[in-house]
Amino acid sequence: MRDFSASKAYFERAAKVIPGGIYGSKSPGFLVPGRYPYYLSRGKGSRIFDVDGNEFIDYLCGYGSQIVGYGNPAVDGPAFEQARKGDLLNQPHPAMVELAERLVALVEGMNWAVFVKNGTDATTLATSIARADTGKQIIIAADGAYHGAANWCSTNVFPVFTQAEQRDLRFFPYNDIAALEACFREERGKIACLILTPYHHPTYKPQQLPTPEFLQAAERLCRAEGAWFIVDDIRANFRLDVRGSHVYFGAHPDLVAMGKALANGYPISVLMGSEKLRKTASSFFITGTYWMSAVPMIAALATLDEMERMGGTARLARLGGMLREGLEKLGREAGFGARVSGPPAIPYLTFDEDPDLYLNQRFCAAMADRGVFMHPHHNWFMSLAHTEDDIAQTLEAARGAFQELRPLPHAY
Ligand SMILES: Cc1ncc(COP(=O)(O)O)c(C=O)c1O
Numbered sequence: 171m172r173d174f175s176a177s178k179a180y181f182e183r184a185a186k187v188i189p190g191g192i193y194g195s196k197s198p199g200f201l202v203p204g205r206y207p208y209y210l211s212r213g214k215g216s217r218i219f220d221v222d223g224n225e226f227i228d229y230l231c232g233y234g235s236q237i238v239g240y241g242n243p244a245v246d247g248p249a250f251e252q253a254r255k256g257d258l259l260n261q262p263h264p265a266m267v268e269l270a271e272r273l274v275a276l277v278e279g280m281n282w283a284v285f286v287k288n289g290t291d292a293t294t295l296a297t298s299i300a301r302a303d304t305g306k307q308i309i310i311a312a313d314g315a316y317h318g319a320a321n322w323c324s325t326n327v328f329p330v331f332t333q334a335e336q337r338d339l340r341f342f343p344y345n346d347i348a349a350l351e352a353c354f355r356e357e358r359g360k361i362a363c364l365i366l367t368p369y370h371h372p373t374y375k376p377q378q379l380p381t382p383e384f385l386q387a388a389e390r391l392c393r394a395e396g397a398w399f400i401v402d403d404i405r406a407n408f409r410l411d412v413r414g415s416h417v418y419f420g421a422h423p424d425l426v427a428m429g430k431a432l433a434n435g436y437p438i439s440v441l442m443g444s445e446k447l448r449k450t451a452s453s454f455f456i457t458g459t460y461w462m463s464a465v466p467m468i469a470a471l472a473t474l475d476e477m478e479r480m481g482g483t484a485r486l487a488r489l490g491g492m493l494r495e496g497l498e499k500l501g502r503e504a505g506f507g508a509r510v511s512g513p514p515a516i517p518y519l520t521f522d523e524d525p526d527l528y529l530n531q532r533f534c535a536a537m538a539d540r541g542v543f544m545h546p547h548h549n550w551f552m553s554l555a556h557t558e559d560d561i562a563q564t565l566e567a568a569r570g571a572f573q574e575l576r577p578l579p580h581a582y
Pocket of ligand 1 (some may be wrong): 288293405
């Protein structure tokens with residue numbers, strides 16, 4: 171096991187001055203104490219380094235934000251140059267126009283772009299614009315889908331918020347056409363929008379791809395109701411198809427929210443929309459002190475170029491496919507029902523015999539011991555900075571981790 175004493179010391183200090191020490195218990199160190207660092211000091215390419223000097227091949231990629239690698243000079247170069255000239259000025263930098271033009275040309279079906287900071291800003295704005303445009307209140311969303319940490323959508327808040335702010339939310343199981351039809355039937359005439367992630371990535375569960383019939387039904391029901399169809403692409407954008415994950419799955423949304431990988435970790439997200447919603451969007455009061463910041467916009471432009479140079483989505487899928495095949499094979503050989511779900515570029519391993527994820531926690535902790543950072547409760551991300559060598563090292567570590575987990579106890 172690795173030495174995390176400096177990390178632990180920081181955590182003890184943090185617990186006195188920051189509620190919980192780390193927001194939202196985001197560290198896998200809360201799940202498997204003593205086996206993960208709490209604090210990281212730097213990253214380079216596919217690697218992260220903690221405050222104790224431990225190095226890991228990283229498959230969380232800054233919760234998806236790193237797509238061309240930590241500290242990529244092709245992104246940081248122009249971003250740092252603008253930082254020296256001035257980042258947040260009174261009026262937007264021309265990069266805002268250039269980025270909007272680039273995204274509108276790239277993302278299929280979208281005619282305008284509004285830049286915000288967090289993914290939550292973008293999904294909140296999307297549902298607000300849909301409500302303003304229709305004059306209706308009801309939002310339909312899938313059970314277990316994460317659309318951000320605002321009271322209207324977060325499932326982790328106190329019931330007092332759920333009752334008040336989620337009164338007009340209706341949930342149905344992802345991919346369940348009959349349940350979705352029932353929601354639309356029961357709320358007919360009152361529905362502002364349907365918000366879906368392009369594929370289902372609920373926390374604690376295997377990932378689920380949409381069926382074509384489900385997406386067609388979603389579009390048909392929205393059209394018949396006059397409700398807007400929102401795709402929340404915050405987690406997946408640019409990893410499946412740079413034109414938007416809706417293109418990858420063959421969907422036709424009216425609004426698309428993107429974030430995370432948009433600027434390789436620089437803070438920016440975007441809401442994009444179709445022509446039909448331009449008027450409502452332009453009459454909407456939207457602002458934030460830091461939303462005009464130039465550096466992330468310049469970083470986003472550079473990220474798009476760098477992604478292409480590094481091999482784009484085809485390379486991500488190939489590397490993710492190698493990881494998936496290797497993990498499932500090694501898991502099977504060790505006697506486990508190991509299954510990697512989701513698209514290859516955003517993989518997540520679970521075990522058939524492990525509904526509570528205890529085995530997954532032990533597996534990921536054993537991987538951390540071997541210098542590979544994987545989150546047991548959250549899907550992973552491939553980055554273009556990962557190499558074939560990284561995958562080979564990861565699979566070698568996995569061979570040891572699967573062996574360490576044996577013999578398999580009766581129940582988890
Ligand atoms: C699908 C989805 N929507 C929205 C969000 C919220 O984004 P942010 O954390 O940037 O507010 C996330 C973050 O994980 C997400 O995965």
